[in-house]
Amino acid sequence: MSTEFASFDELLVMIEAKGIQVSLSALQGQLFGCVLAGVLPSFSQWLQDLQAESMVEQAFETLEEEQVLKQLYDSLLGGFLQRDYGEYGFILLLPGDEEPIQVRLEALSDWASGLLLGLGLGGLTQENTTSEMREMLTDVHSISLVDSQVNPSEEAEKHYVELVEYLRVIVFALSDYKDMKYSVKTSNEKQTPAFEL
Numbered sequence: 001m002s003t004e005f006a007s008f009d010e011l012l013v014m015i016e017a018k019g020i021q022v023s024l025s026a027l028q029g030q031l032f033g034c035v036l037a038g039v040l041p042s043f044s045q046w047l048q049d050l051q052a053e054s055m056v057e058q059a060f061e062t063l064e065e066e067q068v069l070k071q072l073y074d075s076l077l078g079g080f081l082q083r084d085y086g087e088y089g090f091i092l093l094l095p096g097d098e099e100p101i102q103v104r105l106e107a108l109s110d111w112a113s114g115l116l117l118g119l120g121l122g123g124l125t126q127e128n129t130t131s132e133m134r135e136m137l138t139d140v141h142s143i144s145l146v147d148s149q150v151n152p153s154e155e156a157e158k159h160y161v162e163l164v165e166y167l168r169v170i171v172f173a174l175s176d177y178k179d180m181k182y183s184v185k186t187s188n189e190k191q192t193p194a195f196e197l
Helices: 008-016 024-036 043-052 063-082 101-121 131-144 154-176
Strands: none
Touching: 008 024, 008 063, 024 043, 024 063, 024 101, 024 154, 043 063, 101 131, 101 154, 131 154
């Protein structure tokens, strides 16, 4: 039985009501990246990471603000962990089709950037990735650099849909590598990030 999680618009209303300035798409990408790297951060650790990476523009000083972020954390993780969303087991948290193509492309870029950040925070390095994974991460990086300043057109819409579906496929494929990603490092050997922005 599927569990209902908040939509992009519902989450946006929730955080804007508290004056929290953040990209929802980047947050979900970052959290998914951590999970795909084999690390599930606690809520408190997640908040620390967001503030350390300047993904949020303020410290959360009140219990009410933290409760809002806790709802956000649960919603961002929910569908991915429970695999309630069809073939790929999750949905990307992106603006609806009624939003301008520029807004949607910018959010997609944020999602891809967040994913790369999360994978890095989770400890993914060139030493514990395969060549196939590095190729996929290169494609994710390309999506993170997509030009959002395009003129509305059928071609732009088609390109956006293709990028969204390709990113979903990449995330699904990365999840298949999850058990292969890590080898325990006991030396002080310096490890190279799997991908550098």
